[in-house]
Amino acid sequence: MAQDSRDDTKRRLLDAAGEVFSRQGFKAATVRTICRMAGANVAAVHYHFGGKDGLYAALLTEAFENGLRRHPPDLGLPAGAPAEARLFAFIHSFLLRMLGEGKSAWCGKLMDREMREPTQALDQVVERHIMPLAAQLRAIVADLLGNGAGADDPQTRLCAMSVAGQCQYVFRSKAIIDRLAPGMRFDEAGIRALAGHITGFSLCALKNFAQHAEMADKAAGAL
Incomplete structure (x- = not known):
């Protein structure tokens, strides 16, 4: 995966996570919902952030x-x-x-x-x-x-x-x-x-x- 593509995916995950976490809270929000909004594969969260906890901390x-x-x-x-x-x-x-x-x-x-x-x-x-x-x-x-x-x-x-x-x-x-x-x-x-x-x-x-x-x-x- 090219660096620009990786950076774009990471950015879209953070933007989507901001919307979902702020609306639903950490516990209720799901990685699947965030990835669907970001147009990314569920595995991308683990690749870029190590999981839901890492995404939220970032x-x-x-x-x-x-x-x-x-x-x-x-x-x-x-x-x-x-x-x-x-x-x-x-x-x-x-x-x-x-x-x-x-x-x-x-x-x-x-x-x-x-x-x-x-x-x-x-x-x-x-x-x-x-x-x-x-x-x-x-x-x-x-x-x-x-x-x-x-x-x-x-x-x-x-x-x-x-x-x-x-x-x-x-x-x-x-x-x-x-x-x-x-x-x-x-x-x-x-x-x-x-x-x-x-x-x-x-x-x-x-x-x-x-x-x-x-x-x-x-x-x-x-x-």
């Missing part, structure tokens, strides 16, 4: 890498950009990777399924991609807190989780949001506006965190 890696190439977490900001700008870029890129449309729209759906129904492939994705992204967000949050705590401080981690949680909520609850706020758009302009809101909301919280955290502790202690 797909998860590609989904993350493609998303990061298209929408890097700094969105091309120069080195030394203000923490506020870096936070907006991080949030905006996160939302673009999760909510973006087009040919690779299944990437966000695939990752959502993986979070809800984790497979063995998740460990590799976390180590290779999610951990560096989480560390980058924590570094931004630590700069914004300005309290001398480092990126690995427990409060910094919790604040970073709160920022990321806002982004994840929009994606995971989109069906509900469509009903509660039918006029809300998730096109390019809508995603940018949403990123601006989450950034503004997060900045207000982070810059007043120490004061309000103390008040919350007092309130909790009074219960």
